Amino acid sequence: MLERLTTNRLWLVAALAALISSAVQFEQSSHKVPNGHGPGVLLTHALQVAAYALASILSRKILDDYPRGSRMRRAWLLMCAASTAALIRYTFEWLTYALGWIDRYHYTLVSLRQVPVVISLVLLTGGLSAMLWSFQDIGMRVRFRGVDYLFALAILAFVPGIFALRDRLSDAHSQFAIIRFLQSLSPFLLALPTLLGIALHRISQQMGDGQMAFSLRCLVGFLALRLPALFVSLLPDYGTPSVILLGVRAGVFAGATWLFVLAVAYRWQLTQSARRLADEYSSAALPGAGNSWGATLR
Incomplete structure (x- = not known):
């Protein structure tokens, strides 16, 4: 099945996931449906799972490309672990919606879910x-430009705004003090990898248009x-503008998740x-009786 996986198909899935999430959010916001109810919510969370x-x-398979102890293998091991933690989070959330726990045990x-969220970040x-x-x-080497510093400032500008509105976060009123503390860390834990992403973007510019760059x-x-x-x-509810904004936000968030999958998939395609190149080279070398490489393989 993985052999038939293509980035073109994943782009299509990403677009469908974004449209579905936006539609579900529009429907809930416009009809004042309580959050966490309806088959649409189960579908959007199933797509996250x-x-x-x-x-x-895919991250686990990429590990085999690097020798043990290498820094890049460690990087993909952590990426694999982060994906697994996010998988646990969304599987758990799907269950809370499917079983109705979102109403009965929202604050307990x-x-x-904040535990795997923080671990993943x-x-x-x-x-x-x-x-x-x-x-x-x-x-x-990373060579920053002026626009990179502006982008970093734009990212950091969201942090105080989110922290000021932290009482509106989904688990801000949890009965567990540690959970409230963990969720208050969300803007900082989201900002830090984003800042690292600026440096990785500069490196991707040096790579041109290859699969690793994508x-x-x-x-x-x-x-x-x-x-x-x-x-x-x-943001507070401002009527129709808020409904539209939340719908767009839901689509962006769902699409962003599939961008992560695409990042891993492009690396997997590499x-x-x-492997295909190695197989083709081996096939071409083996039939030649006078070929030293073919003789070595035999």
């Missing part, structure tokens, strides 16, 4: 840091979209390309 399940599987059991930050250092090790660009897109999406979700 599928996305991170796929990212976990359901709020425990910490692991993601570690993975991005290791990846950045790995590129530095092979001589790909992988990094999708990863940067995933990182850059989540912080503003969170900020929009916390692995597939290398």
Whole structure:
């Protein structure tokens, strides 16, 4: 099944996931449906589960490309762990909606989702840091430009706004003090990997238009979209403009998740390309009786 996986199909899935999430949010907001109710909510969370399940599987396979102890292997190990933590989070959330816990245990059991959320963000930050250092090790230095500093300031500008509105976060009223504290860290834990993404974007510029470059660009897109999406979700209700904004925000958030999957998939395609090339080379070398490489393989 993974052999038939193409980035073109994933782009289509990303677009469908964004449209579905927007439609569900529009329907709920316009009809004042309580959050967490209806088959649409179950579908949007099922798509999140599928996305991170796929990212976990592909990340695990990418590990085999790197020797044990290498910095890049460590980076992808952390990325795989981050995907798995996110998978646990969304699977748990799907269950809370499917079983009705979102109403009965919103401030107790359901709020425990913040644990895998924080773990996933910490692991993601570690993975991005290791990846950045790995590129530095092979001589790909980050050369920041003026626009990068402006982008960093724009990202950081969301942090105080989200922190000021932290009482509107989904689990801000949890009965557990540790959960309330963990959720208050959300803007900082989202901002840090986004800042690392700016450096990775500069490295992707040096790579041109290869699969690795596309992988990094999708990863940067995933990182850059989540912080503003969170900020929009916390804004007060202003009637119709808020309904439209929340619908767009839902689509952006869902699409951003699939950008992460695409980042991993583009990197996985690089692995597939290398393996096909090795197979073709071996096939071409083996029939030649006088070929020293073919003789060695035999």
